[in-house]
Amino acid sequence: MTDARILRTRAALHGAITDLATQKPVGEITVSELAETAGINRVTFYKHYTTPAEALADALQTELKETCDAAAPNGSVDPFTHCIYTALDHLEARRELYTIAFNDQVDGTVPMMLSRFLTNIAETYLTKRRKRKPAVPDIDLDVAAAFLANGATGAIRVWILEGDMSRERFFENLPQLLPAWFLASDNG
Structure with a gap:
């Protein structure tokens, strides 16, 4: 304790x-x-x-984890997409902070923290997903997780900085950007 x-x-x-x-x-x-x-x-x-910077990364990661853990995904949504969706509450609440951080051309603490956080979520999901049908392609899961997480971080950056895209519009785009095999699942 x-x-x-x-x-x-x-x-x-x-x-x-x-x-x-x-x-x-x-x-x-x-x-x-x-x-x-x-x-x-x-x-x-x-x-x-x-x-x-280390204190900021820890503070934001703690908040993100609490936000994502607070609402468990239903069976029809993968944990990666669910975590991004619930993280938008955190991102909106801290929009000023994230706007400053994403505009910072010198320090990459916040984007790197967000990418690492989402990479861990994606790796966990892909590891579990590999045991279900349809199968995940024969790919390196750590590479796939990093690719997905960095793409999501880039999309979140645009969402934060442009400020005119609704949460709903963001999620209308997301399934179109993820690979079909990622979304396919027998939910079993």
Whole structure:
């Protein structure tokens, strides 16, 4: 069990880094500024993270995981698509932060975090999906998962930055972009 002080400190750091990253790119956030905003000292910060970017990635990944785990997919939707759909709630709630992060030409923390998160979801799904019919083609699952996740991350980037596409329109496009074998399933 994790010590309550550690949980409080992490929560304070997550709140502080997401607040600061809503105002400016993570590369412009200093450890001193982050520690002060979180109400801790620099030494305590370094007991948890090495950089503000690492703290931001952890905070957002934690939120994404909680969002995706909160609503289990029904049998007709694959977990990858379901996770993207439910993640849009998180992305909309943090649109300012993601807009700043996706526009940042120097730091790729947020897109890389999102891609890694979706890659893990896709790998898990494809591993389970390989045991069902119709079979997943004889491909390297890690390559396929990364391809799907990076494509989804790129689509999410467009959705965030253009800001005029509805959630429904986003999901009308998604099945057209995924390979047919990905969506085919006996649900068994």
